[in-house]
Amino acid sequence: MEISDREFTAQAKEMINQLSIVLRNGHFHNIENDAVLEAIIKLLDIINPYIKTEGFLRIDLRGDFFYVNEMRIRYPLEYLLNFDFITNEFRKRDLGSVSFLLPLEIKDMKIFLDAFIKAVQSGMPFDEMEEWISDITHIKIDKLKKITQDEELDKRQIVKKTYFGAVSFAKGIMKSISAGEKINIKKAKRIVESMVDALLSEEQLLIGMTSIKDYDDYTYHHSVNVSILSIAIGQRLGLKRKHITAIGIAALFHDIGKTEIPKEILNKPSELNAGEWEIMREHPFRGAISILRLKGIDKAAIMNAIVSFQHHINYDLSGYPILQQPMDLTFYSRIISIADRYDAMTASRVYKTMPMSPAKTLGFMMEKSGIDLDPVLLKFFVNMVGSYPVGTLVLLDTGEMGLVYEGNHIMSDRPRVMIIADSQGDTGNGFVVDLADRDSSGGFVRSVVKTLDAQEYGLSLAEYLL
Ligand SMILES: [Fe+2]
Ligand SMILES: [Fe+2]
Incomplete structure (x- = not known):
């Protein structure tokens, strides 16, 4: 049965939201816990009919957005926390996409969940995870693409x-x-x-x-x-x-x-x-x-x-x-x-x-x-x-100074920032960093300490954009 774009986006939001609930429950409970099982059953109820009609289901994370079978999903305010959670968890594992090629069974989802949870403690989370789920041929994952x-x-x-x-x-x-x-x-x-x-x-x-x-x-x-x-x-x-x-x-x-x-x-x-x-x-x-x-x-x-x-x-x-x-x-x-x-x-x-x-x-x-x-x-x-509008001058905890370059929809306090001076005050070539990036221990690489008055420093983002 054909479904309209609107119905599809509504369903897709539910899919991502429910996947986030599964991952979250798996995080906080034992994988055999009833809450986890319940969440998995609900997820399968949502995604399996879709996989049956479409042949597959692919969820991609690109930049700040999820795409479900290539349709961009606007982040819904009512699911903000779950979207925030799943985005972070994908990023921590360098995970850019998950494809389900056949309708899933509970045991498939459990293997996936187990690999997903274990992976975060590993030094190479993506590779380990790929290895652990290699027995299930109908679940495929891809690495997160960094914007060059x-x-x-x-x-x-x-x-x-x-x-x-x-x-x-x-x-x-x-x-x-x-x-x-x-x-x-x-x-x-x-x-x-x-x-x-x-x-x-x-x-x-x-x-x-x-x-x-x-x-x-x-x-x-x-x-x-x-x-x-x-x-x-x-x-x-x-x-x-x-x-x-x-x-x-x-x-x-x-x-x-x-x-x-x-x-x-x-x-x-x-x-x-x-x-x-x-x-x-x-x-x-x-x-x-x-x-x-x-x-x-x-x-x-x-x-x-x-x-x-x-x-x-x-x-x-x-x-x-x-x-x-x-x-x-x-x-x-x-x-x-x-x-x-x-x-x-x-x-x-x-x-x-x-x-x-x-x-x-x-x-x-x-x-x-x-x-x-x-x-x-x-x-x-x-x-x-956003909390830090584009063009805002910020001081980072690394001692660097930068101009907010691109907002982050999900974590509004973690925009992308164009670095215009390092901790010594030397001006660089204006490279862009993402404040949502984390280091291997899961902590943020850079955070905003405070905002400064761009005018006082005679700076404007426009100059750097041009
Ligand atoms: Fe006017
Ligand atoms: Fe006007």
């Missing part, structure tokens, strides 16, 4: 191309609009789709690119950054792809009204005066009008226009434009205003020499939770950017 420095650079190249393609497109449309020319909505859709794709495979790296805040081309970078962050929130919320794309497009256009604000005000090197603010505050309304003027009025255009109109209206309906009567803020607007706020506060602007650090910005935004910003969506956002 070269693959890392390739990945970075692709993400960079996507990002800068989007920025130059944003620049192009804003210039066309200023000149009263027609713009290519289809192309906007393609650009956003490429960002959605990049986000699916390299979420954290693309979010990392949003730490690039160009001083001169601020508005274009900002539009793309807000689009990326909004797409990421949509994805975290598990929205359908077409909705995620729609949010990304609306975000890309949210500040389009700024094309009608005089350059002297937009790029004024000092704080705006009251009269200038008045004009600046017209950009949401002007944006809405110009979106509706662009290409006839259809549902998508109306949605984009509403987002432009609402993006500076707070959750409690304060902010601007000032409303004559209350209105509902759309779901898209509430998402985009969170992304907008975050990007604007972490940016360096012409009149603002010191951008706020990502961590400080999150703290500030949390203070406005339920007042300026939607509290539930904000929680998702904070969880997504």
Whole structure:
């Protein structure tokens, strides 16, 4: 019987969760214990029907994600602890994948479990484990693949191309609009789709690119950054792809009204005066009008226009434009205003020499939770950017200093970090380390001691990414 993707992902989460329960029980009890047996029976009930129809079941750990028969499984909040446990246990054994080629019996699973548990005390856990399960021909394991420095650079190249393609497109449309020319909505859709794709495979790296805040081309970078962050929130919320794309497009256009604000005000090197603010505050309304003027009025255009109109209206309906009567803020607007706020506060602007650090910005935004910003969506956002947002400067227990390069979904305090100075203060070539890596005794190789202010040291991740 064919099952839908949605049903399959739900089942796959159950499989990984139950496998984790088996491993955990095996860890804490004797393998002959009833709790272990019960967990194994439940696991077999879940996976065997699947193996029968599909012919095999393969569970891979790649980076922070599990893949079940090549389908990436988003980590479910309700199973967070079990996912965290199984990820760590796989890593400790250098285990990258397990394949079950035939329906399993209890005795097969017991042999597997026994090997899995014993392996951790061994100096070569993977090889020993492979040896111990070699009698069961229908269970195969593979070694964890480390991402090499070269693959890392390739990945970075692709993400960079996507990002800068989007920025130059944003620049192009804003210039066309200023000149009263027609713009290519289809192309906007393609650009956003490429960002959605990049986000699916390299979420954290693309979010990392949003730490690039160009001083001169601020508005274009900002539009793309807000689009990326909004797409990421949509994805975290598990929205359908077409909705995620729609949010990304609306975000890309949210500040389009700024094309009608005089350059002297937009790029004024000092704080705006009251009269200038008045004009600046017209950009949401002007944006809405110009979106509706662009290409006839259809549902998508109306949605984009509403987002432009609402993006500076707070959750409690304060902010601007000032409303004559209350209105509902759309779901898209509430998402985009969170992304907008975050990007604007972490940016360096012409009149603002010191951008706020990502961590400080999150703290500030949390203070406005339920007042300026939607509290539930904000929680998702904070969880997504992590305890150490990309771009945060950290001091490690090895004495090294680094910039947070890529978040870790499961252990948010163990991101990947780009080392920019060793314990002697010598600057290196910016190699990337994973704080989730453990040494042979199972302890972490490196941990964060404290965060430092990147601005104070005149450092930014953007410089290293480029
Ligand atoms: Fe704005
Ligand atoms: Fe904005």
